[in-house]
Amino acid sequence: MAERLKYGNTNTFYIPGNRGALLVDTDYAGTFGMFCKAIKKAGIRVSDIAFVLATHFHPDHMGLIPELTQLGVKLLLMDVQKDSVHYSDPIFLRDGIPFTPVDESEAIVISCEGSRKFLRDMDIRGEIVHTPSHSPDSVALILDDGDCFAGDLEPREYIEAYGENEPLKRDWENITSRGAKRIFFAHRPECLLE
Numbered sequence: 031m032a033e034r035l036k037y038g039n040t041n042t043f044y045i046p047g048n049r050g051a052l053l054v055d056t057d058y059a060g061t062f063g064m065f066c067k068a069i070k071k072a073g074i075r076v077s078d079i080a081f082v083l084a085t086h087f088h089p090d091h092m093g094l095i096p097e098l099t100q101l102g103v104k105l106l107l108m109d110v111q112k113d114s115v116h117y118s119d120p121i122f123l124r125d126g127i128p129f130t131p132v133d134e135s136e137a138i139v140i141s142c143e144g145s146r147k148f149l150r151d152m153d154i155r156g157e158i159v160h161t162p163s164h165s166p167d168s169v170a171l172i173l174d175d176g177d178c179f180a181g182d183l184e185p186r187e188y189i190e191a192y193g194e195n196e197p198l199k200r201d202w203e204n205i206t207s208r209g210a211k212r213i214f215f216a217h218r219p220e221c222l223l224e
Contacts, residue, residue, distance in 0.1 A: 031046070032044065032045045032173075032177060032179070032214070033045075033072055033074075034214070035065070035068045035069060035072060035074075036068065037057060037061060037064040037065050037067065037068035038057035038058060038061045038064055038065075038090075039057060039058070039090055039217065040055055040056070040057045040058075040090045040091060040216045040217065041055065041214065041215070041216050041217070042054065042055050042056055042057065042065070042068075043055065043179050043214060044069075044072070044074060044079070045154060045171075045173075045179075046078075047080070047149075047152035047153050047154045048152060048153035049080055049151065049152045049153070050078060050079060050080025050081070050152070051074075051078050051079050051080060051081075052079075052080065052081050052082075052083060052106070052149075052152065052154060052171075053079050053081070053082040053083070053098070053103070054082075054083050054085065054171055054179045055083075055084060055085055055091045055092075055179075055181060055216055056082065056084070056091065056092060056093055056094035056095060056098070057090060057091075057093055057094060058089055058090055058093040058127065059089070059093035059094070059096075059122055059127050059128065059129035059130075060093070060127055060128065060129075061093065061094065062094055062097045065094055076098070076101050076102075076103065077101075077102070079098065079103045080103065080104060080152070081103065081104050081105070081106040081138070081152075082094075082095055082098050082099075082103050082104070082105055082106065083106045083108075083158070083169075083171065084111070085168060085169055085170065085171075085179065085180070085181025085182065085216065086111070086114065086164065086165045086167045086168040086169070086181055086182065087111060087114040087115055087116075087117045087118055087132075087165075087167055088117065088118060088165065088182070089118040089121050089122060089127075090216075091181060091182075091216065092118060092132065093118070093122075093127075093129065095132050096129065096130035096131065096132055096133070097130075099132070099133065099136060100130075104136070104137070104138050105132065105134065105136065105137040105138065106137070106138050106140065106148075107134060107137035107138065107139045107140075108139075108140065108141070108142060108145070108158060108160070108167075108169050109139055109140065109141045109142075110142065110160050110162075110166070110167060110169065111167040111169065112134070112139065113166075113167070114165070114166065114167035115132050115134045116131060116132065117167070119131050140158075142157070142158055142159055142160050142169070145157045145158035145159075154173070155173060155174040155175070156171060156172050156173035156174050157171075157172055157208065158170070158171050158172075159172060159204055159205065159208065160204075161180065161181075161183055161201040161204065161205065162197065162201070163183065163184065163195070163197035163198040163200070163201045164181065164182045164183055164184065165182075168181055168182065168183070169181070170183060170201075170205055170210075172205055172208050172209065172210050174209065176209055176210060176211030176212055177210075177211070177212050177214065178205050178210035178211075178212065178213050178214065179214045180205065180210075180213050180214065180215055180216075181215070181216050182215070182216055182217065183198075183201055183202075183205075183213075183215070184198055185215075185218070185221070186202050186223075189202065206223065210223065211223050
């Protein structure tokens with residue numbers, strides 16, 4: 031059962047497994063103290079977290095990855111994300127936010143096709159799929175129970191609002207065809223699909 035951790039602007043999700051938990055998304059750099067308070071309140075220790083997955087590498091989704099990896103959490107990096115790992119570096123610099131760049135040399139890099147086996151080895155039933163309508167490196171985690179952690183994927187009703195947005199339509203077809211029933215967004219309330 032996933033647990034939502036809210037300590038800033040971005041929902042972070044803690045998904046337990048038998049080899050440690052998977053953390054999906056973090057908040058901005060500089061929010062590590064608030065993160066520590068949130069996990070303490072939830073009865074979670076950093077040592078409980080084996081891997082961290084960013085749904086994409088915008089600053090509000092990956093800001094704590096360097097602190098977490100320095101504490102032993104492994105970055106789970108999808109092969110479709112490799113070119114975007116440092117997307118946020120110039121944004122943090124521009125905004126004067128102290129940060130340490132992600133060291134992807136220690137990351138576990140897998141493909142979306144290989145994600146089901148990787149997750150199964152953690153006793154997490156599901157898969158990670160590429161959902162590039164928001165950004166080229168966006169991915170979503172879909173669990174076999176129907177829970178889908180979709181990051182910044184735009185809601186389905188935006189397909190028509192954007193004039194038949196084909197990339198967004200394809201992403202929704204992709205996740206619904208794989209059994210997504212309850213969508214957890216990074217910045218919106220969860221929604222149930224009919």
